[in-house]
Amino acid sequence: MPGMSLRSSSADTPPSTMGISTASPVRLSVTVMESVTAPPRGESRWLELLASYRRARFRLPTGAGCGCCQDGPMSEPTPPELAEIRRQIDAVDVELVDLLARRQRLVGQVVTFKRTHHLGVVDRHREDEMLVAIGETARERGLDPRVAQQVLRTIIDGFTLLEVEELGPDPEGQ
Numbered sequence: 001m002p003g004m005s006l007r008s009s010s011a012d013t014p015p016s017t018m019g020i021s022t023a024s025p026v027r028l029s030v031t032v033m034e035s036v037t038a039p040p041r042g043e044s045r046w047l048e049l050l051a052s053y054r055r056a057r058f059r060l061p062t063g064a065g066c067g068c069c070q071d072g073p074m075s076e077p078t079p080p081e082l083a084e085i086r087r088q089i090d091a092v093d094v095e096l097v098d099l100l101a102r103r104q105r106l107v108g109q110v111v112t113f114k115r116t117h118h119l120g121v122v123d124r125h126r127e128d129e130m131l132v133a134i135g136e137t138a139r140e141r142g143l144d145p146r147v148a149q150q151v152l153r154t155i156i157d158g159f160t161l162l163e164v165e166e167l168g169p170d171p172e173g174q
C-alpha cells in the first residue's frame with residue numbers, strides 16, 4: 001500500500017502524544033503497511049480514521065479496509081522487545097479491569113439510589129460534562145484526549161446497559 005504524504009498543521013491539532021511529534025511528518029514502521037508518512041492530526045481526521053477502522057474491524061459493509069489492520073497474526077516469532085512491551089500493556093490492562101470493577105460497584109450504588117428514588121437510567125447532561133472533563137484531564141496528563149473521550153464513551157455505554165438490565169429502559173426509550 002502506498003504511503004500517504006501529509007502535513008500536520010491543522011487548527012485542531014492536538015498535543016503530541018505517544019512521542020510522535022506533530023511538527024513534521026514522521027516515518028512510521030507498520031507491519032501491514034510498507035511504511036507510511038504520519039497522517040494529519042486533529043478531530044475530523046480522528047473521526048474519519050475511527051469510522052474506517054470500525055468498518056474494517058467489524059466488517060461492516062462498505063469499502064476497503066482502514067489501512068491500519070491486518071487479518072492474521074504478525075509474522076512470527078514475536079521479537080522479544082515487542083513481547084516485553086506487550087507484557088507491560090497486558091499488566092496495564094489488568095489494572096484497567098480492576099478500576100472498571102471498582103466503577104461497576106459504584107454504578108451498583110447508583111442503581112440502588114435510582115431504584116429507590118424512581119429515577120431514569122440516562123443522565124445526558126452528566127455524561128456531556130464527564131466527556132468534556134475527561135478530555136481536559138487527559139490533556140493535562142499526557143493522554144490523547146480523543147482516546148480518553150472515546151474510551152469513556154464506551155465505558156458509559158457499557159455501564160448504562162448494566163443499569164438498564166437492572167432498572168429497565170427509560171420511558172423515552174433512551
Ligand SMILES: C=C(O[C@@H]1C=C(C(=O)O)C=C[C@H]1O)C(=O)O
Pocket residue numbers: 107110121122123124126127155156157159160163
Ligand atoms: C452512573 C450513572 O448512570 C448513567 C451512567 C453514567 C456512567 O456510567 O458514568 C453516567 C450517567 C448516567 O447516564 C449516573 O447517573 O451517575
